[in-house]
Amino acid sequence: MINRRRFLGCLTAAASSYVLVACGGGSNGDATAPGGNSSAAKANASVSASPNGTTTPPAASIVDASGIVWTTSNGYIYRNGTKDPYSYNVTMLLWYNGSVFQQNTSGDYYVWLGTGWTNSVDPRLIAANGTTSANGTTTPPASAIVDASGSVWMTANGYIYRNGTKDPYSYNVVMLLWYNGSVYQQNTSGDFYQWIGSGWTPASNPCLGGTSANGTTTPPAASIVDASGIVWMTSNGYIYRNGIKDPYSYNVALLLWYNGSVYQQNTGGDFYKWLGTGWTPSVDPRVGSNISANGTTTPPATSIIDASGIVWTTSNGYIYRNGTKDPYSYNVTMLLWYNGSVYQENTSGNFYQWLGSGWTSCIDPRLGGTSADGTTIPSAAYIIDKSSNIWTLSNGYIYKNKVKDPSSSNVSLLLWYGGMIYQSGTGGQFSVLTWNGNWLPCTDPRIAAAATPGAFYGINGHYDYPFTPAQVVGALRALGCTTYRVGVFNTPTQINALVALASAFKSAGLTLFPLVEYGLRDTNNNLYTSESAAYQASFSGAAAIATALAPYGVTMYECGNELTRDGAIILNSATAGTGRGDFNNANWPIMRGAMRGMIDGVKSVQPNAKCGINFCVADIAASDMLWDGLQPNGTSGYPKVRWDITTWHNYQPYGDIFDVGSDGAGPGFNLPIYCKARYGVPFIISEWNAAPEDTEAFRATYVSQQLGEFYAARKTSAVQSVMYYDLTSGDQTFGIVSNSLVPIQPTYGAFQSFVAANPDT
Structure with a gap:
């Protein structure tokens, strides 16, 4: 025996601004959105540079x-x-991303x-990546709209400017809207007009x-359109209606359109509902019975609501939780709500x-x-294994998580x-995949193998x-045991001492199982210098033991005790022993x-004797290396x-x-x-128990439980x-009786009781 080894539920608000899509999803394609990084803002301590995107007109000047x-x-x-002597017919100046631009007639x-x-191009079109503004973009809060022809639309003091040129036919303008391929304006009276290429025509709210x-x-949508056609957007924590x-409102992190009402959530996580003339405190209306059905995916659903009421959406491969972008996900193709958890799938599957x-x-x-x-x-x-690997078979090849097994x-x-x-x-040859990642030959593990009865307990x-x-014979019979190691x-x-026991056991019909205790060291406790030296010493000792015991009917021996756990063999006693690297290569021989030597020594005297080799914990890497x-x-x-016999020690901590x-x-x-399946020989658990520090009550329960498992196997x-x-x-x-043979209860x-109720037949 060896020494026994002893986001969650809360909403994260974003302080940055968002631009929202009217009448549906999308993202802001505004070429001159607020918050652009202007190097000019830091360049002069006495005169502040103009805001990025400033044009003259409508501004009087640019700094x-x-x-x-x-x-x-x-x-x-x-x-x-x-x-400036080199410019004329100038219609507009533009300050953009640290440079001054002009546009002529x-x-x-x-x-x-x-x-x-x-020569240049309008830099705002480059910033928009050559695309028009997102459908539903409005100014404000966006600073400009880029239409399908690349024209840049802005407003200032109630007037409209196209590419910096003031539109002579509009005034009292409160909003520009880019919707379904057309530019619309709304004036202070709430009237809408549509641009038809050369002028404006009266229109309804599109x-x-x-x-x-x-x-x-919003986000991830750029805007919300309510049932009255009002376009709701956010920018820099503020809400814009048309x-x-x-x-x-301020410090707004999210707008929500839900069951016919508009809601806002601020950076503190509080919700408010729009009543038509103002806001009233509310709760997230999606919480409670609105949890998504098990198995909901986006797409096709537009969102998932988890058990905490958090709303999950996706946009352009990114995940949003209550409108806040998740910084750790990308290339997302699907969200899934399943059995109380949220899952994502990416483009790699x-x-x-x-x-x-x-x-x-x-x-x-x-x-x-x-x-x-x-x-x-x-x-x-x-097949899904315990590590959640997915195994498939195709055209005679094995695939693990879609990767072909090379061997x-x-x-x-x-x-x-x-x-x-x-x-x-x-x-028809079977193989098993080991923890070392290689396939080893074996038999079909499903084939039942029954051990010879009579020596089980x-x-x-x-x-x-x-x-x-x-x-000793009397103590074993009282317990119901037939084998003594x-x-x-x-x-x-x-x-x-062993001869005396063997003689008594032979007449009593019990089995003596001698443990031949030779190992890695000589009588001076020094490691043997070679495999040959260890072999010779063990051979002679085992042969002498077999010679003494054979006449008394001893037919099986265990050759060595926990040698794979010797400090010269196991590199770290905390390892399970399933990896080849757990063991010392130099001392292995x-x-x-x-x-x-022990096996050969016994068999030199008793050729038909059954010899077992002993292992511990989960030392299958050791047993495989020795076998192969x-x-x-x-x-x-x-x-x-x-x-001839595989023997193992299995204590409760293992x-x-x-x-x-x-x-x-x-x-x-x-x-x-x-x-x-690997070795095809009988299996003996030659030591088992709970941990030494456990109580007898625990030990009694453990004994009943383990004997039940052992008996079934x-x-x-x-x-x-x-x-x-x-x-x-x-x-x-550890003992089950005291030194005076008094039972230790329970x-x-x-x-x-277990032995009496479960005979070894």
Whole structure:
């Protein structure tokens, strides 16, 4: 025995401005939107540069980043009052992104380079990426509208300017609107006019009948159109109704059109409802019974409402939560509300689940989670393992998460069984995918294997117990145990004690299971210098033990005790043992030599004896390397260790042996099933118990639970014997009786009752 190892529910408001789309979705295509970064604003301490996008007219002048004042008069340009000799027929000056531009009567643009002018284009069209404004854009709050021909429309003091030229036919204008390919104006009387290319014609509000979809929010939409055709937008935390700033709102983060009403949410998360003349406190109307139906996706739905009332939307591949852009997602094609969680899918087909503060990789939850044990392809279309990997089979090739497995071909069957992936080729050979990422040959793990009855209930003891062999026999019979495991070295004291036990057991019909306790070190506790040295020492000791015990009917031996957990072999005792890298490559041959020596030593005396090799925790990487003649560094061609019984130690801190974890606390797998398929020999759990610090009440419950699992596996997983540790430990850490053979309750009663009710037949 070794030393026993001991966003969420709240709304995040944006302080930045948003420009919203009227009569539907979209995004602001305004070429000169407020908030543009003007380098001129920082250039002169005494004279502030003009706002980005300023034109003359309507402004009287422009101040550039150097503090120079630009004006126009009679088609000429003046810089600080000095006439520019190289310009004439000028209709407009423009200050944009740190440069001064002019437009002449022919519509041509020029940019000032510091000493003269050079040909250019309207820079605002470039900023708009060559596209027109978003459908529904209004000024204000946008600073300009770019129509389909590239004309830039602005307003100032109730007048309209096209490309900086004042429109002579309009006045008292409160709003410009770009809608469905036309420019509209609304005046202070509320009348609408449509631009028809050469002038204005009376029109109705074009947004009437174009009411926004229920649940529309800005952002991500650029605007909301209510049932009266009023266009609602936000900019810099303020609300604009048909271009008129609402005097009663500020710090607005979101507008919402819901069930015929307009709502706002401020940066504090508070909601207000528009009553026609003002706002009244409210709650988010989407919360409560309005949670989206399970399985809702966007698209086709326009939004998802989760259980906290948060509204999720997508726009241009981005996710918005209550109108606030999620900074950690992009290329999103779909949002999904499923079983109480929000999921996204991106353009690569990958899924992520929202955990409240961020996203984690997952699979499409609609696929159903981990596949049922025993699922095969065919007939299933896919297998989902415990790590949420999706496995498929196509044309004889295996695919994991759509990536082709490079080392498999001609596969006819894929199997999920006991927490592992198995495959069978067209020739019928099975293989299992290990935690090291390679396929190893095995048998079909579904084939049941029943162990020979008669030795199932066992217990551990020690050669130096203060009991006579007859007392040990009596203690085992009282418990219902038939197998007794005892460690032994080739010393007279230990050999004599084992011979006495073997003699008593033979006449009593009980089984003695000697543990041959040779290992990696010589009598001076120094590591053997080579595999050969370890082999020779172990061989001679094991042969001597077998010679002494064979006459008394001993036919099975355990060769070594927890050698894979020796400090010279395991690199970190906290690892599970499922990875080759868990083990010491340099000292590996010493352990292999000791194991081989013990097996060969026993069989040199008893060729038909059954020899077991012992492992711990989840050391299948160790058992696989020994079985296949591998080193931890992956090299091959070394002596293969062949045993007749696989023995394992499984203490409660290690986890359930039928669902034991892998390195990195990975998903569990059925270790006896794996060993049955890989090695094809009986399986013995030669030590098991709860942790030493556990109470007897806990231990009793654990004993009943574990015996139930072990008993169920004896007919399917070739579990031949399970040996409780131990009969007595001199105290109450492990023993089931005291040094005077008094039962330790309630553990003793739990064990005895189970054995009586579940015979080993």
